[in-house]
Amino acid sequence: MKKLLLIMGLLLVLLLAACGGDEEETATNENSGNDSENTSSENNDSEDASSEDEEPTEVRIMSHFFSPTPPSEDNEVEQRIEEATNTELNIDWVSANNYPDRFNVVLASGDLPDLMLVPDPFSPVFRQAADQGAFWDVGPYIDDYPNFKKNIADIAWDLTAMNGKQYAIPRPRPSEGEGFFTVRKDWLDNLGLEEPTTTDELYEVMRAFSHDDPDGNGKDDTVGFIGYINDENMGSFGSFEGVFNGVNGEWGLQDGELVHRAFYPGTRDAIEYLAKAYEEGLIAADFASLQVSQARDIFKGGKAGVSVEKSGALQDVYDSLVQIDSDFEFKNLLPLTNLNGYNPKGPGFSGANAIPKSVPEEKMKKILAMYDRWMEEDVFMLHKHGIEGVHHTVEDGEIVIDTEKILADGIADHNQIVYVSDPYASTVKPTFPEEVQKMYADIQDEREKTSVGNIAVGLHSEIGITYLPELRKDAQDLKTKIILGSEPITAWDDFVEELKNDPDMQQLTKEINESYQSR
Amino acid sequence: MIDNEISTQKPTDVSAYTKMEKSPGKLKKFFKHVKRDRYLYLLALPGIIYFFIFKYVPMYGITIAFKDFSPFIGFTDSQWVGLQHFQRLFTGEDFWMLLRNTLAISFLNILFFFPLPIILSILLNELRSQVYKRTVQSLVYLPHFLSWVIIASLTFMLLGKSDGIINYFLNELGFGTFDFLTNPDVFWFLLTGQSVWKEVGWGTIIFLAAIAGVNTELYEAAKMDGANRFRQIWHVTLPAIRNVIIILLILRLGDVMEVGFEQVFLMYNGAVSEVAEVFDTYVYRVGIQQGQFSYSTAVGLFKSFVGLVLVVIANRMSKRFGEEGIY
Numbered sequence: 001m002k003k004l005l006l007i008m009g010l011l012l013v014l015l016l017a018a019c020g021g022d023e024e025e026t027a028t029n030e031n032s033g034n035d036s037e038n039t040s041s042e043n044n045d046s047e048d049a050s051s052e053d054e055e056p057t058e059v060r061i062m063s064h065f066f067s068p069t070p071p072s073e074d075n076e077v078e079q080r081i082e083e084a085t086n087t088e089l090n091i092d093w094v095s096a097n098n099y100p101d102r103f104n105v106v107l108a109s110g111d112l113p114d115l116m117l118v119p120d121p122f123s124p125v126f127r128q129a130a131d132q133g134a135f136w137d138v139g140p141y142i143d144d145y146p147n148f149k150k151n152i153a154d155i156a157w158d159l160t161a162m163n164g165k166q167y168a169i170p171r172p173r174p175s176e177g178e179g180f181f182t183v184r185k186d187w188l189d190n191l192g193l194e195e196p197t198t199t200d201e202l203y204e205v206m207r208a209f210s211h212d213d214p215d216g217n218g219k220d221d222t223v224g225f226i227g228y229i230n231d232e233n234m235g236s237f238g239s240f241e242g243v244f245n246g247v248n249g250e251w252g253l254q255d256g257e258l259v260h261r262a263f264y265p266g267t268r269d270a271i272e273y274l275a276k277a278y279e280e281g282l283i284a285a286d287f288a289s290l291q292v293s294q295a296r297d298i299f300k301g302g303k304a305g306v307s308v309e310k311s312g313a314l315q316d317v318y319d320s321l322v323q324i325d326s327d328f329e330f331k332n333l334l335p336l337t338n339l340n341g342y343n344p345k346g347p348g349f350s351g352a353n354a355i356p357k358s359v360p361e362e363k364m365k366k367i368l369a370m371y372d373r374w375m376e377e378d379v380f381m382l383h384k385h386g387i388e389g390v391h392h393t394v395e396d397g398e399i400v401i402d403t404e405k406i407l408a409d410g411i412a413d414h415n416q417i418v419y420v421s422d423p424y425a426s427t428v429k430p431t432f433p434e435e436v437q438k439m440y441a442d443i444q445d446e447r448e449k450t451s452v453g454n455i456a457v458g459l460h461s462e463i464g465i466t467y468l469p470e471l472r473k474d475a476q477d478l479k480t481k482i483i484l485g486s487e488p489i490t491a492w493d494d495f496v497e498e499l500k501n502d503p504d505m506q507q508l509t510k511e512i513n514e515s516y517q518s519r
Numbered sequence: 520m521i522d523n524e525i526s527t528q529k530p531t532d533v534s535a536y537t538k539m540e541k542s543p544g545k546l547k548k549f550f551k552h553v554k555r556d557r558y559l560y561l562l563a564l565p566g567i568i569y570f571f572i573f574k575y576v577p578m579y580g581i582t583i584a585f586k587d588f589s590p591f592i593g594f595t596d597s598q599w600v601g602l603q604h605f606q607r608l609f610t611g612e613d614f615w616m617l618l619r620n621t622l623a624i625s626f627l628n629i630l631f632f633f634p635l636p637i638i639l640s641i642l643l644n645e646l647r648s649q650v651y652k653r654t655v656q657s658l659v660y661l662p663h664f665l666s667w668v669i670i671a672s673l674t675f676m677l678l679g680k681s682d683g684i685i686n687y688f689l690n691e692l693g694f695g696t697f698d699f700l701t702n703p704d705v706f707w708f709l710l711t712g713q714s715v716w717k718e719v720g721w722g723t724i725i726f727l728a729a730i731a732g733v734n735t736e737l738y739e740a741a742k743m744d745g746a747n748r749f750r751q752i753w754h755v756t757l758p759a760i761r762n763v764i765i766i767l768l769i770l771r772l773g774d775v776m777e778v779g780f781e782q783v784f785l786m787y788n789g790a791v792s793e794v795a796e797v798f799d800t801y802v803y804r805v806g807i808q809q810g811q812f813s814y815s816t817a818v819g820l821f822k823s824f825v826g827l828v829l830v831v832i833a834n835r836m837s838k839r840f841g842e843e844g845i846y
Contacts, residue, residue: 101807101808105807107590107810108590108594108810109590110591123810124809124810127841128589129590129591132589132591134591223681231789231792231804284680284681285679285680286680286701288700288701288788288790289675289679289701289788289790318553353603353771466811469804470613476789477792479789480701480789480790481789484701484790486696486701486702486790
């Protein structure tokens with residue numbers, strides 16, 4: 001009995017000690033991590049003379065990454081950025097798959113980093129937080145730092161402003177080069193088909209890709225279109241809706257009034273078109289249960305002929321296809337110019353960065369200075385082309401990229417923090433073969449002539465905060481069911497009819513239009 | 520020995536508590552008890568501290584279910600809104616759907632999944648070869664250690680419409696393909712099937728332990744009376760493990776509102792949403808994804824409250840039927 005007691009007592013002591021010790025340990029870990037960074041940046045003689053007289057500022061950044069693994073803490077690119085901007089970066093890389101969840105949770109926890117990516121500056125969560133003064137209004141300060149206005153378009157600043165306050169620093173992106181249909185050119189050639197330019201031609205292409213053995217292996221193992229759907233929207237199937245409506249996004253302008261896309265006849269046409277395609281086996285049978293990456297794997301595995309992709313993200317598709325067939329050429333991934341004369345145009349930015357109010361004013365200015373300096377070519381190029389001798393070499397004045405090394409180090413993830421928009425950046429990556437770079441750039445030039453932007457970016461409705469997520473989900477569930485054939489298309493007509501009389505919908509439309517008029 | 524000590528000790532403690540409130544004179548007696556059993560209380564202390572710090576203190580956060588919580592205003596300064604969030608839940612369209620789905624999945628589990636470990640453990644118990652029994656036992660435990668992510672992937676690989684193995688065979692045999700994953704009619708059964716596959720072996724542990732504790736003389740006596748193997752199971756084994764079965768059933772009933780977030784979330788897709796959305800996934804969607812913290816807390820609180828009520832009811836019923844409850 002006594003022995004047992006002794007043991008229990010010891011356990012208790014250990015437990016308590018462990019609890020207390022943990023925090024200390026992590027704290028010292030952080031410190032030692034910083035220390036080592038500190039010394040390493042001191043050891044590498046700083047090039048920037050002006051930064052030497054001041055202590056480097058420690059900046060905690062939270063952002064997302066798309067590469068398989070995030071860049072390591074001690075990577076050389078980051079060290080060079082730290083030297084140039086006189087900072088100590090402490091970057092918390094979060095997978096892009098669940099960044100929005102993480103963002104909401106971090107906001108709720110109150111323990112905010114110094115600079116954080118805001119994936120959707122119009123989300124109710126961010127708006128509410130900003131309204132309550134959680135973030136710095138950088139508007140009055142940015143004029144002191146010339147690169148902000150120089151490198152980020154006015155339209156992006158205007159769209160992300162909230163009641164005249166600039167709580168978010170938009171992340172500039174090229175407005176051209178949005179995700180759109182990409183077709184296997186080699187399959188078109190095998191079957192003697194032309195590049196489709198209308199939805200009817202696309203249908204024929206998808207049919208042939210599904211049933212006429214486009215890869216010539218004698219097996220019926222291919223499918224026309226591969227895509228995924230999200231809980232609240234059509235996912236990559238949204239491109240069909242866009243094409244049929246000629247409208248980009250949730251709201252379209254009709255006689256000067258914004259109208260929700262559910263009321264557009266094109267939405268119904270798109271659903272009917274997809275339902276027919278599904279019935280005839282032109283779309284992957286289990287698309288409704290596929291995750292984004294699973295859908296992509298099917299395209300990457302050479303089992304599907306049409307997919308919705310950003311051209312700039314095709315490297316990874318090519319890398320996979322060339323492993324299956326070593327003769328596969330990059331230019332066989334053909335981005336379509338437009339369908340029925342439509343292709344989407346981006347708003348010129350993607351998300352934003354925000355500085356929480358928990359950061360003192362002095363430090364906030366230093367972060368802006370860092371951001372400003374980072375946008376200059378010599379710093380920004382560090383994560384575009386990498387470091388000379390490590391990620392690229394210069395031969396006859398031309399930069400020769402070491403694709404593998406750049407991908408392995410994941411240096412491009414730093415683009416998620418600071419980026420200087422090059423108009424072709426979403427279409428072409430420096431790792432692509434030269435002829436493909438040219439071909440894609442030409443396609444982008446053609447696309448630019450017909451691209452349609454989303455006019456409802458940044459519009460706000462109070463009732464929409466709770467109503468829109470439900471509406472989107474209900475509409476999407478029904479669309480999915482109709483495409484799968486478990487509901488008839490008339491169910492959509494009933495849904496739309498009901499929606500017309502829904503007082504919440506009327507209120508939403510009114511508020512969105514007011515928001516549009518006041519812009 | 521220690522077991523006995525504790526179980527005989529407990530009732531006196533409880534009575535001390537209840538009597539204490541009646542007359543202050545008994546307070547002394549209570550402290551006397553505490554003093555007498557101080558080592559037992561000391562033993563319990565780490566557990567009590569654990570529960571207090573990690574289970575009771577965080578409950579303070581429940582208050583946001585009655586507030587219009589905003590992280591930047593903070594816990595204390597957020598405005599009280601009374602039962603507004605509960606009102607929204609109960610009058611919302613989703614409420615009945617959530618309740619129906621949660622209960623349906625749970626009751627299917629109780630109906631199909633609960634009896635299976637009992638049957639399996641009796642079957643295992645009847646095996647003659649100990650080697651064979653041990654091998655089977657170990658093999659059926661294994662799926663318990665797989666994460667739901669793996670099981671969901673296996674399900675997709677087996678049941679997928681375009682490249683699932685089962686559909687491949689169905690198709691080859693001329694039955695055509697069957698839609699398992701995006702079919703609202705079979706979704707609940709799919710979940711039950713997964714739960715059975717994963718947990719049935721693990722569930723046998725407790726029953727096998729209970730069966731092992733049955734006095735072998737009872738079997739011998741039954742044999743003398745001419746009972747065959749089935750009669751022995753019916754008259755000896757089952758009555759002997761009846762209280763274990765009932766206690767586990769009570770615990771399960773308390774979990775009726777918990778259907779396992781991971782499993783449902785992983786199998787969820789737009790085509791089955793109206794049968795797949797349960798309280799747990801709803802809380803995630805509304806709370807974490809849409810950031811409506813107060814409302815989702817209210818939903819979670821309601822769920823827990825129903826669970827508590829169910830445990831109390833089930834416990835009362837078990838006592839009424841002359842069995843031991845869980846408290």
